[in-house]
Amino acid sequence: MVAPVLDRFDPRLDPMPPPVDRRTLIARLERVLPREALIHKTEGMRVFETDGLAAYRGMPAVVALPANVAEVRAVLKVCRELGAPVVARGAGTGLSGGALPTPGCVLLGLSRMSAILEIDAAAGLARVQPGVRNLAISEAVRPLGLFYAPDPSSQLACSLGGNVAENAGGVHCLKYGLTVNNVQGLEIVTLDGEVLRLGGETLEAPGFDLMALITGSEGLLAIVTEITVRLTPLPEATQVLLAAFPETRAAGQAVADIIAAGLIPAGLEMMDRLALTAAEAHTGAGYPLDAAAILLCELDGAPEDIGADLERVRTICEAAGASLARIARDEAERERFWAGRKGAFPAMGRMAPDYYCIDGVIPRRALPEVLDAITRLSDQFGLAVANVFHAGDGNLHPLILYDAQAPGELDRAEALGGAILELCVAKGGAITGEHGVGREKINQMCAQFTPEELETFAALKRAFDPEGLLNPGKTIPTPQRCVAHGAMHVHAASPPFPHLDRF
């Protein structure tokens, strides 16, 4: 989505703190930060106007780039005292507008805090600053036989601080868990300038699980200034199987059967016809173009185990109706299979001028049904949808193809995206797997949660941030926004595990 839609905040639906005099704000920040750590000319702030959800833009009052915890505390103290909103930003790769500047905000960029502070190979831990890139950790610890498991598509660019804010996932999270499962300690600064250290070196900890609460809190509760991550031993060997299916439903069945058999692939990815065709044209991965859907199933571990397990996966795929189930014959072919998957998003450029990437999650058993429903919605809205996703954990990534220059297509793409997300909720799933809610999905939160649940979120937010200064207008919709959105409260009508009620 590249159309420059300006600031969509609506003061009636998204209450904001009262405006702060911009000159006073800048003057106060100049007293606590070195000159080079503040940007307030429009030209310099342009790059901070948007994040990965490029259709949404907003200009901050000022950009602050602290270099250490003391400077983060100082900035927050100024904001607290003046009542200025604060929007934290990592690498700006987020896809849900979590780092979109709200009107008059201090954009708190953490990119300068980018040091790997410590690596303890024996304990399997690394302590890093929030601006460290995800992939940089794996690169640093590879010589020690370790890696950092969560691998969002943006792992080359995205930062650990952003990963914590969004509870980022990736291909490997089926086996190795989300960010929250791979973080062992956090240092945070609260709005009143307190520095808290959460979690620690041991698995268990007393007291409320603040670390889990902060992880995925999208910049609404505190600023993360240090992260202790768990490192995972590099697997001895890795192999991948490519299976092709004459219909999507059969591929969905194979996914369910693989998991039900107790196999835990390191990755289990699915691509439908449109996605695999684009990817094949883009990278020449060797995908069969006559398939309705393909699965890529990666297993890692000891070589002898992988062999036996891959045979089981092959048998399951064939039983589900696969027309082809082939193990990559060597490392080169394995890399080629994955290159197609990793290039699937950019490959969409061949299909349409723009695409909008949705991130929903559903119970695995609902896969065939939901894919059929997405096809119907696609016809109804008159926009093509390609499906590329983490099938193993039911995390969909429908890509809506559109042309931002064609009148009305962006609005239609957004409406279709919203309809797909509400479909996910209705099928017992959720409106985000790994991209977060941010600004993008704030309306869908009204479908996901009851008013009482949203009020519980709001009460927790107030416990950390009574004045609502941290990332206002994001993630938690106000009751008036839900009324305006005409929310259908799916949860109020049916329990979240509707399929269980059949028993």
Add this chain to the structure above:
Amino acid sequence: MVAPVLDRFDPRLDPMPPPVDRRTLIARLERVLPREALIHKTEGMRVFETDGLAAYRGMPAVVALPANVAEVRAVLKVCRELGAPVVARGAGTGLSGGALPTPGCVLLGLSRMSAILEIDAAAGLARVQPGVRNLAISEAVRPLGLFYAPDPSSQLACSLGGNVAENAGGVHCLKYGLTVNNVQGLEIVTLDGEVLRLGGETLEAPGFDLMALITGSEGLLAIVTEITVRLTPLPEATQVLLAAFPETRAAGQAVADIIAAGLIPAGLEMMDRLALTAAEAHTGAGYPLDAAAILLCELDGAPEDIGADLERVRTICEAAGASLARIARDEAERERFWAGRKGAFPAMGRMAPDYYCIDGVIPRRALPEVLDAITRLSDQFGLAVANVFHAGDGNLHPLILYDAQAPGELDRAEALGGAILELCVAKGGAITGEHGVGREKINQMCAQFTPEELETFAALKRAFDPEGLLNPGKTIPTPQRCVAHGAMHVHAASPPFPHLDRF
């Protein structure tokens, strides 16, 4: 600890809600609950006076035993309206006094809500009420080839609701995670009677991670009325290796080396000389009585993998100085090895009239040093200490042996326990691994956390329970209590990963 120490709540240190007229309270509850669901005669309430921390006792105003969510809501509404404290109780097996009645409280027992509501083998989920016993789930799903992994020692008796409240662990949590890692959904009732459903069938969920926040919150935030747990496929095979060491330090080294080698045992337990001697006398497990410490290392999975991995474990143990490293030759011997470990606590009855079980956790690398320090403390306090513990995750269970009839010994046992816990904190660990804080360790929370961290806990508590009615006087100490305890704030002086600072 069996000495009947009566109610130790101190109104100056543990502020309680103003007293409620008991007759009014009972009369109001009688309007919303059937007669058989209320107990208010002293004789009938006797059994609810204490939990597994038997030295602490207190008499509730009334015991309420709701049979469904509607009755839980009704009880909470009455308590909210009258301002009466509410203490939730599962099976009452907790060891930290979490279910100890506070003065004038409504003791809310959940034992009647004990149905397994649904089992979905394909999704690997079970939906249960809070009163269901831990082991009952594994028994119910065994025919389907599944089990529920967290296995506290009390698993025969303890309830899932209590497991969630305490975030219970067990021998298998090294490989399979704590309760929080095995729960996928919760239904809770808040103090104002709202029913919220947290989590769901999918791995990811938007919004703050309320499920993780509630898990381990020890009855301070809400009442859990339903739990959806993840089920794990039963391993194809299980084997155990017994290793004996001439000194504890060498056993600690072997533990560190096993984990550093990337092996993840299903269980990795350590017993010192006093513990293994008592266990051997009690059960005839076949432990070598000349050892200073033994390790039991259990591996599970495919038979061919286990064989190779057990050989690696054996090599590591021998390299660390094991005088013996033997794989159980058959199922009977495997069961005998474990019978000794499982009988270690009752076996202590041979050694002393009473014992006090401590639950601390330390980084694995600190094991040898902490065990030495516990020996010194034991000498200093003049009380023997036996060590039996989950070595793999650094979760200590020192058993302090004493005689409650001997004047001063109980106080000395408590003081020694407190000293051991503060030692754990000083070494980068925590004051509880799996037993919770409850009433027992409320003073040690002052050593574990800074005043700012405790205030953050208190603010979260207020977000759910502004009047402080849910389990008052537990888990979160007031500032005045910390002052009275003369807390040494270890965290304020050093970061929680002190060893990392050496790099």
